[in-house]
Amino acid sequence: MTDTEFQALVDHTLVQVEQYIETLTDTLDLDADSSRSGNVLTLDFEDHGKMILNSQVANHELWLAARSGGFHYKHNGQAWVDTRSGSPFAEHFVQLLAGQIGQPCPALALKA
Template sequence: MTESEFLSASDAIFAQIETALDDVDFDVDPLLSGNVLEIEFEDGSKVIVNRHTPNQELWIAAKSGGYHYRQQGGAWINTRGDGEFFADLAAAISAHAGEPFAFGR
């Protein structure tokens, strides 16, 4: 994938995350600034999604740890073990919010 394709794909992912968070019943505030999407919760905790362009990876930082994802076969797969980006992000959002959350795909 070219750098331009990666940037377009990650922009679409950021937009998908923000749209999904607009539809939740709990208090959450997403803030996109450049390559970083901060998702802040009512208690002040955050989940941070970052795109790392040189490696063409998406990163998640949450209470549970830090995770890196690279596109493989049309999905964003954890580079350090098992896991898929949207499933892992949904689990992190649920843990921070104390409410169930899932991406409607």
């Protein structure tokens, strides 16, 4: 994958995460703000802290910083997967988000 293809894939993923969070603010009555600056998406959950997603072009990785730690994801041609556990990003993100905000969250369906 070229750097340009990687950046397009990251952009597509960040847009979908932003849309997912917007949906949650309505369905879960969640107080959340998202802001995007280039390849960095910051999700601010008021009393529940922040989560930050950003791309690491040199490694071709998507990085997530959350209250529970930092995570790196590589794209395997099908989906983003955690470089340590092999967990799919969408499932792992929802699990981390639910833990951070203290309530269950619906599944995140990422489209290719």
